[in-house]
Structures are given as C-alpha cells and as structure tokens.
Amino acid sequence: MVHCNDENIKWIKQYSLLLIKFLNEYSWLTEAFVLDFFTENHWSKLPLCWSSVLSSIDPQELGDWLSEGNIFYKQVWPLSLQAFRATVCALALTRKPISSPEAVHLFLNKIIPGYPHQKGMTEASKIKWLKTVDELSAAGGQHVNLEHIFRRRVKPKKQHEILRLTQVIDSVLKQIHCDRVIDVGSGQGHLARLLALGYGLQVATVEAEEQHVSGAQKLDDQALSHLKKKEQRPAYSVEEDISNELIDNYKKFAICSHQPPKHLRYCVSASSTQEDLLQVLSDSWPSVKDNLYSDVAHFGLIGLHTCGNLASTMLRLFTETSEAKTLLSVGCCYMKLDITSAGLACGYPLSSCIRNQLGHKLCYEALEVACHAIEKYSKKLKENASSLKIHCYRATLEALINKHHPEKRHYGLRSVNHADRITFTEYVQKALNRINLYIPDKDVNSSWVASCLEQWEHVVVFYSLRLLLAPVIESLVLIDRMLYLYEKGIPSLLVPLFDPELSPRNQVLLAVKVPDPPENQASASLPKHQI
Numbered sequence: 433m434v435h436c437n438d439e440n441i442k443w444i445k446q447y448s449l450l451l452i453k454f455l456n457e458y459s460w461l462t463e464a465f466v467l468d469f470f471t472e473n474h475w476s477k478l479p480l481c482w483s484s485v486l487s488s489i490d491p492q493e494l495g496d497w498l499s500e501g502n503i504f505y506k507q508v509w510p511l512s513l514q515a516f517r518a519t520v521c522a523l524a525l526t527r528k529p530i531s532s533p534e535a536v537h538l539f540l541n542k543i544i545p546g547y548p549h550q551k552g553m554t555e556a557s558k559i560k561w562l563k564t565v566d567e568l569s570a571a572g573g574q575h576v577n578l579e580h581i582f583r584r585r586v587k588p589k590k591q592h593e594i595l596r597l598t599q600v601i602d603s604v605l606k607q608i609h610c611d612r613v614i615d616v617g618s619g620q621g622h623l624a625r626l627l628a629l630g631y632g633l634q635v636a637t638v639e640a641e642e643q644h645v646s647g648a649q650k651l652d653d654q655a656l657s658h659l660k661k662k663e664q665r666p667a668y669s670v671e672e673d674i675s676n677e678l679i680d681n682y683k684k685f686a687i688c689s690h691q692p693p694k695h696l697r698y699c700v701s702a703s704s705t706q707e708d709l710l711q712v713l714s715d716s717w718p719s720v721k722d723n724l725y726s727d728v729a730h731f732g733l734i735g736l737h738t739c740g741n742l743a744s745t746m747l748r749l750f751t752e753t754s755e756a757k758t759l760l761s762v763g764c765c766y767m768k769l770d771i772t773s774a775g776l777a778c779g780y781p782l783s784s785c786i787r788n789q790l791g792h793k794l795c796y797e798a799l800e801v802a803c804h805a806i807e808k809y810s811k812k813l814k815e816n817a818s819s820l821k822i823h824c825y826r827a828t829l830e831a832l833i834n835k836h837h838p839e840k841r842h843y844g845l846r847s848v849n850h851a852d853r854i855t856f857t858e859y860v861q862k863a864l865n866r867i868n869l870y871i872p873d874k875d876v877n878s879s880w881v882a883s884c885l886e887q888w889e890h891v892v893v894f895y896s897l898r899l900l901l902a903p904v905i906e907s908l909v910l911i912d913r914m915l916y917l918y919e920k921g922i923p924s925l926l927v928p929l930f931d932p933e934l935s936p937r938n939q940v941l942l943a944v945k946v947p948d949p950p951e952n953q954a955s956a957s958l959p960k961h962q963i
Contacts, residue, residue: 433526433530433535433925433926433927433928434525434911434914434925434926435538435539435542435923435924435925436911436914436915436917436918436923436924436925436926437542437543437918437923438923439542441918444911444914444915444918445785445915447523447911448785448786448789448908448911448912448915449789450523451523451904451907451908451911452786452789452791452792452908453791454519454523454904455791455794455798455901455904455905455908456791458516458901459798460477461897461898461901462794462795462797462798462801462898462901462905463795463797463798464477464797464894464898465797465842466823466826466827466891466894466895466898467826467827467830467842468827468830469823469824469827469890469891469894470827470828470830470831470884471827471830471831471834474894475887475890475894478894478897479510479512479513481510481512481513482510482512482513485507485508485509485510485513486513486890486893486897487890487893489893490506491813491814491817491889491892492813492814492817493505493506494813494892494893494896495810495811495812495813495814495817496810496814497517497896498806498809498810498813498896498899498900499807499810500521500528516900517900520900520901520903520904523904523907524903524904524906524907525903525906525907525910525926525928525939526928527806527807527903527928527932527938527939528928528932529928529929529930529931529932529938530927530928530929533599533600533603535925535927536600536603536604536925536927536942539923539925539942539944540604540607540944542923543923543944543946543947544607544608544944544947573588574588574591575588575591575592575595577595578591578594578595578626579630581629581654581655581658581659582594582622582625582626582629582630582655584651584654584655585620585622585651586622588934589934589935590622592930592931592934592935593623593736593737593762593930593934593935594622594623594626594736595626596929596930597623597734597736597760597762597929597940598623598626598627598630598631600760600929600940600942601613601627601633601732601734601760602627602631602633604732604758604760604942604944605633605732605758608730608732608757608758608944608947609727609730610730610731610732610757610758611632611633611634612633612634612635612636612717612730612731612732613627613633613634613635613636613731613732613733613734614635614636614637614638614709614712614713614716614731614732614733614734615627615635615636615637615638615693615734615735615736616638616700616733616734616735616738616742616746617638617639617640617700617735617736617737617738617739617742618637618638618639618644618648618693618695619639619641619644619648620644620647620648620651621637621639621644621647621648621649621651621652621693621695622651623734623736624636624637624648624693624695625648625651625652625655625692625693627693628691628692628693629655629656629659629691629692632691634691634717635693635694636693636694636695636696636712636713636716636717637693637694637695637696638696638698638700638712639695639696639697639698640697640698640699640700641697642697645695645696645697648693648695649695652692652693652695655692656692694716694717696712696715696716698712700742700745700746700749701741701745702741702745702770704745704749705749705752706749706752706753709749709753709756710724710753710755713729713731713755724755729755730755730757731755731756731757732756732757732758732759732760733746733749733750733753733756733758733759733760733761734759734760734761735760735761735762735763736762737762737763737764737937738761738762738763738764739763739764739765739768740765740766740767740768740769740770740779741768741769741770741779743761743763743764743779743913744769744770744778744779744780744782744913746759746761747759747761747782747913747916747917748782750922750943751916751917751920751922756945757944757945758942758943758944758945759917759924759941759942759943759944760940760941760942761913761940761941762929762937762938762939762940762941763909763910763913763937763941764803764937765803766780766799766800766802766803766905766906766909767796767799767800767802767803769799769909771793771794771795771796771799780794780799780909780912781912782912782913782915782916783912783913783915783916783918783919784919785912785915785919786908786911786912786915794905794908794909798901798905799905799909801898801899801901801902801905802902802903802905802906802909803902803936803937804899804902804936805932805933805936806899806900806902806903806932806936807932807933807936808933808936809896809899811933813892813896817889817892818852819852820852820888820892820895821851821852821885821888822848822851822852823888823891823892823895824884824885824887824888824891824892825848825851825856825859825885826845826863827884827891828856828881828884828885829845829859829860829863829871830842831884832860832871832875832876832881833869833871835875836869836870836871836872836875837869840867840869843867845863845864845867846862846863846864846865846866846867848862848863856876856881856885857873857876857877860876906939910926910939910941911926913941914926914941917943921946922943922944922945922946923943923944923946924941924942924943925941925942925943926939926940926941926942927939927940927942928940
C-alpha cells in the first residue's frame with residue numbers, strides 16, 4: 433500500500449527511478465513478443481547460465497518460482513537469476529489483498545481534518561468488511577453476501593469486485609459528506625446499481641455503448657420490481673434473505689427510496705473537458721445546475737476497470753473539475769494507452785516527473801504483458817502445464833506466416849479453445865479459418881515444425897520470464913498516475929483491494945482533494961464571480 437503525499441514524495445520519486453532503471457536493464461525481455469520465439473530465436477537471448485538451468489526446469493518448480501515467497505530449488509541456480517527474481521519481488525507493488533480497510537483510514541486521517549471525529553461520524557462509521565465478504569455458495573461460486581438482485585448476470589469475479597469496492601466508496605463519500613457519484617465506463621451498471629439500491633447513494637453512469645445503457649436500465653427495472661414486491665410482504669424474512677450489514681443498508685435505503693442510477697449514453701474521450709463532465713452532472717441532477725459552486729454539486733468519480741486511455745482521461749478530468757472531490761479508479765488494458773508524449777491525449781506517462789526521466793518509455797509489448805494474470809499462470813504451471821502448449825503452437829504458426837505471408841506478421845488470429853487437445857495441423861486450420869491464409873501442408877507437417885513443437889517447454893519458460901516482470905511494469909504505470917495527481921496538489925493511495933486470482937487488476941487508486949481550512953470554507957462556497 434503506497435501513500436503519495438508531502439511526507440513520502442521523495443521516496444515515491446526514488447522508487448519510480450528504480451522501476452525505470454530495472455525495466456531498462458531487462459528491455460530485451462519486456463520488448464519481446466513470445467509469438468516471435470522462433471522467428472527471432474528468443475531462447476538464444478537468455479544468458480547461458482540461465483538457459484542451462486531453465487532448459488530442464490520442472491513446470492511445478494517454475495510455477496513456484498513465479499509466486500512470491502520462499503521456494504525450494506532442486507538444483508543450483510545462478511545468482512543472477514535468483515537476483516532477478518528477488519529484485520522483481522522487492523520492486524513490484526504488493527498484490528496481496530488487504531484483510532482490513534485500515535490503510536484507507538490512515539490515508540483519510542492524514543488529509544481530512546478531524547477524521548474520524550467529524551460531525552455525525554463515529555468510530556462505528558469506519559469501513560467494516562463483512563465478516564464473510566468472500567463466502568461463496570457451494571453451487572456456482574456465487575457470493576452469498578450479495579442479494580440475488582445484484583448477482584443477476586454478474587459473474588463471481590465481478591461480484592467479488594463490486595462487493596468490496598462499494599464498501600470503500602460508500603465510506604469515503606460519507607467522510608467527505610458527499611452522496612453523489614458518477615460511474616464512468618459503467619457497462620451494465622452492476623456497480624452503480626449496488627451503490628444506488630444497496631447504499632442509497634445518488635448515482636449517474638456514463639457509458640458509450642447504447643446496448644449497455646439499455647441493458648443496465650432493464651436490470652434496474654427488474655431490481656426495482658423485486659424491491660417493491662418485498663415492500664408488500666407482511667414482514668422482512670431473515671430466513672429468506674441474507675441477514676448481515678449489507679441487508680441493513682437495503683432496509684434503510686433501498687426499500688424506502690427506490691432511486692435507481694441515472695444512465696447516460698456518452699463517450700468520454702481525450703477531448704472531453706471539465707464542461708462536459710459538469711454537463712453530465714447537471715443532466716443527471718437538474719437541481720445542481722444553479723448550484724455548481726456549492727456543496728450541493730460535489731460528487732465522486734469512479735471507474736472499475738476503465739480501459740486504456742479512459743483511466744488517464746478520468747484522472748485529468750478529476751484534477752480539472754473542482755466539484756469532483758474524490759476519485760476511485762481501477763484501470764486495465766494498459767496496451768491501449770496512448771504512449772506518445774504529446775499533450776493531454778497521452779495515456780502514459782501522465783506525470784512530468786516520469787516524462788522527464790531518460791528511459792521512461794514503455795512499448796506496446798511491455799504494456800501488453802502487464803495486463804496478464806501471473807497468479808493464474810502460476811497455478812496452471814502447477815496443475816496443468818500441458819495446456820500452455822498454445823504458446824508454442826502460436827509461435828510456430830507465426831514463423832510459418834512470416835515465411836509465406838510476411839505482410840501478415842503479428843496479425844490477430846482467431847483464438848482456438850483447448851488447443852492442447854488437438855494436433856498442430858488442426859490448430860492451424862482453426863486459427864487461419866477466418867483470415868483466408870494458406871500454409872502448404874508440407875510445411876505444416878515438416879520435421880522443422882516437429883522440432884519446434886518439442887520445444888514447447890522452452891517457450892513457456894520464456895513466457896514466464898516476461899510475465900515475472902508484469903507487476904513491475906504495472907507498478908510504474910500506477911506510480912506515474914500517483915505522481916500526476918501529486919503534481920496537481922492531490923494526495924492519493926494505491927491499495928490492493930481484490931483477490932488477484934479472481935481479479936488480476938486489483939490495485940485501486942484512491943484520491944481525495946484536501947478540504948479547505950475552516951476559515952476559507954465560507955468564501956469557497958460562493959460563486960466565483962463573488963469571490
């Protein structure tokens with residue numbers, strides 16, 4: 433958990449420099465595509481002392497090596513390889529999810545005067561994880577602490593995310609005396625629905641896809657219908673519905689208010705401005721239009737797994753919009769970030785601190801690997817390593833494509849399920865089925881191809897080496913966002929909130945604008961022309 437504020441900004445900057453230096457040292461790994469394994473002879477790029485050990489490593493041992501913690505070495509490993517892993521573990525942000533929200537309290541305590549003893553707030557108001565927050569049902573792995581109206585069409589992964597994130601959002605908003613939130617890139621509105629109907633918050637969503645907007649409204653209608661039927665029952669049945677703190681929220685807010693989210697179709701892009709965000713605010717709550725410079729207009733900005741530049745754009749809009757008081761952001765799809773350093777459209781780097789450092793650039797290949805799930809891959813190595821032959825199949829096919837159709841190099845091919853259960857010939861037929869590329873059968877069945885397929889474990893090893901760097905790359909992207917916020921005068925916190933095996937992008941970036949001192953609050957509430 434990392435705080436970026438006046439107290440430790442020097443350390444944060446030093447940390448960012450270490451990340452940049454280390455990634456530059458291993459750019460030959462981060463800038464490599466595994467599908468070019470045979471085309472560019474990646475195995476030869478490994479130091480000889482590395483390849484001599486890794487050429488015979490057991491997949492189980494490799495899986496342990498990818499995981500944090502101590503491992504048992506079955507042979508003598510070179511110190512440089514052990515140092516490589518140790519440095520990764522030391523530099524990467526921890527991915528182990530927090531077991532309590534104490535880090536959030538410490539952060540709020542530093543930036544909110546009087547926390548947690550503000551008016552109307554007690555120690556009991558602090559965030560409390562539901563004791564069985566991750567308790568799953570035996571059938572289907574559903575989260576039992578989430579009522580079925582909030583589980584409809586929601587996968588267990590998403591249930592886990594919204595169940596944890598809503599608790600933090602609700603608590604942070606209470607501490608800054610704000611009950612209005614805008615959810616950017618809301619999709620089907622699952623997070624917004626729980627915030628509105630489960631916690632009684634005023635929620636607006638912004639989504640570019642009309643299909644998602646209409647789908648969210650339909651799910652809202654179904655949830656409201658369920659709640660209204662529940663209202664008509666003679667008594668609230670504990671046996672019928674889960675009895676816990678979340679249900680108390682349902683009884684207190686949802687059943688008496690029935691205020692669903694307000695869904696807006698709007699595309700947030702690099703060209704979006706503060707005025708656009710305020711227009712969303714006034715379109716969602718018309719009463720705010722004449723009170724833009726008062727507490728009435730305050731709102732939080734949230735985004736769960738906002739793709740590529742959307743996360744960066746959210747940060748920029750947050751810093752530019754005084755009415756936006758808090759930000760909770762979980763990014764994803766880093767390879768879709770604009771990595772040109774030209775103005776506001778840039779997705780990485782955002783901060784001048786990183787931008788001014790030599791070697792700060794991250795290529796597409798590096799950002800792409802940062803999106804992968806190291807915990808899931810480690811589990812596959814331990815339990816079903818042969819399923820990873822797909823990497824070798826794809827690299828071998830890439831070499832054939834490069835030979836016969838070089839203009840189609842790195843072309844996006846059709847994914848093939850359960851590739852380890854079929855022959856390479858069948859894989860080629862299925863992968864090329866939709867793009868009409870022809871590879872001669874004599875090449876597909878050649879002895880050279882057979883020799884490549886025998887090296888599938890080498891391909892997996894090379895993939896694993898790159899994957900080990902993924903958390904370091906992600907750390908640099910996230911630290912850059914914290915530094916950007918700090919440069920705008922806003923402290924922030926990075927906290928691993930989700931279980932990375934369920935949700936690999938598990939780091940939540942939380943920022944809260946420092947409240948004005950009491951003597952300035954009166955003038956701050958006046959329209960700008962009266963100040």
